[in-house]
Amino acid sequence: MQSSFNWEFLSDDNGAYTDFKEKMTYGDYLQLESLLNSQKRLSDHHDEMLFIVIHQVSELWLKLMIHEIESATTAIKQDEFQTAFKMLARVSKIQSQIIQAWDVLSTLTPSEYMEFRGYLGNASGFQSYQYRLVEFVLGYKTPHILKIYEKNPVLHQRLKAAFEAPGLYDVSIQALAKQGFPINQLVLSRDFSKEYIQDSTVADAWLAVYRDTESYWDLYQLAEKLVDIEDWFQQWRFRHMKTVERIIGHKTGTGGTSGVGYLKKVLDHYFFPELWEIRTKL
Numbered sequence: 001m002q003s004s005f006n007w008e009f010l011s012d013d014n015g016a017y018t019d020f021k022e023k024m025t026y027g028d029y030l031q032l033e034s035l036l037n038s039q040k041r042l043s044d045h046h047d048e049m050l051f052i053v054i055h056q057v058s059e060l061w062l063k064l065m066i067h068e069i070e071s072a073t074t075a076i077k078q079d080e081f082q083t084a085f086k087m088l089a090r091v092s093k094i095q096s097q098i099i100q101a102w103d104v105l106s107t108l109t110p111s112e113y114m115e116f117r118g119y120l121g122n123a124s125g126f127q128s129y130q131y132r133l134v135e136f137v138l139g140y141k142t143p144h145i146l147k148i149y150e151k152n153p154v155l156h157q158r159l160k161a162a163f164e165a166p167g168l169y170d171v172s173i174q175a176l177a178k179q180g181f182p183i184n185q186l187v188l189s190r191d192f193s194k195e196y197i198q199d200s201t202v203a204d205a206w207l208a209v210y211r212d213t214e215s216y217w218d219l220y221q222l223a224e225k226l227v228d229i230e231d232w233f234q235q236w237r238f239r240h241m242k243t244v245e246r247i248i249g250h251k252t253g254t255g256g257t258s259g260v261g262y263l264k265k266v267l268d269h270y271f272f273p274e275l276w277e278i279r280t281k282l
């Protein structure tokens with residue numbers, strides 16, 4: 001049985017802790033009442049439950065990813081590399097979990113999906129606010145995406161803050177400069193809300209790190225953590241694109257894009273371009 005827990009009770013510091021301990025239950029702590037009452041099918045199709053759960057699970061993992069990436073970014077700014085590495089390693093493990101979800105979704109056939117697709121209207125993963133937040137905190141800034149949320153001031157404000165702040169890659173480049181690498185001043189003082197443009201001084205610095213890993217062990221480890229995250233991200237994008245092709249073929253998307261064609265184009269994007277570019281030279 002669920003019980004509704006009075007959360008205000010937690011701020012009551014008049015010696016009520018024992019009472020609080022006795023009242024607290026598993027369901028209260030995890031707020032399962034709201035969590036498990038949030039799977040509302042619009043159709044009576046059996047498989048719509050799968051569709052909802054996969055998305056909700058993905059959104060929960062995205063929430064943890066954002067939490068970890070933001071803290072890792074702060075840690076790197078403060079030269080606390082070991083703290084950041086632990087968080088970034090966790091991000092990669094989460095990404096591997098989200099990718100596994102495609103195996104479950106692939107059990108949905110085209111005819112099953114078409115039976116409830118109409119109920120989704122114009123809704124689309126394209127509107128996933130947390131997915132965009134992940135893109136922003138990693139450093140991928142696309143102004144047209146921010147516009148989508150203008151009608152929702154709370155989401156817009158949160159996204160705008162991440163949009164204007166230095167991303168994970170920006171602070172990593174700042175770490176290169178702090179270690180004495182001659183990074184282009186225009187990159188260091190750039191407007192962080194603009195799309196990142198590849199730079200040869202950044203590529204040269206990463207190249208030097210990879211050529212002398214012992215002298216730059218922290219930066220080398222950081223670089224490999226970033227490559228892990230980008231690698232997994234691309235795998236997620238690829239599995240999404242292939243799963244979509246398997247389920248809806250080349251139909252246009254509910255979000256108004258060409259569908260699979262659009263998702264294939266997104267695969268061309270790099271978060272940390274220099275870290276991939278230098279590999280040919282090593």
Ligand code: HEM
Binds near residue numbers: 263
């Ligand atoms: C039957 C399953 C799915 C289909 C057919 C599908 C289809 C699509 C299509 C066609 C797009 C392009 C935008 C549009 O025009 O709608 C898209 C974008 C997107 N979808 Fe899905 N999707 C599915 C499942 C998922 C799942 C499980 C997630 C996980 C949260 C997800 C997240 C996204 C995201 C984040 C985008 C934006 C990608 C970008 O702009 O880079 N989708 N999806």
Ligand SMILES: N[C@@H](CC(=O)c1ccccc1NC=O)C(=O)O
Binds near residue numbers: 055123126248253
């Ligand atoms: N864009 C999908 C619809 C879709 O997948 C979707 C719809 C509502 C909520 C989440 C979704 N997932 C990812 O795009 C389609 O065109 O069928």
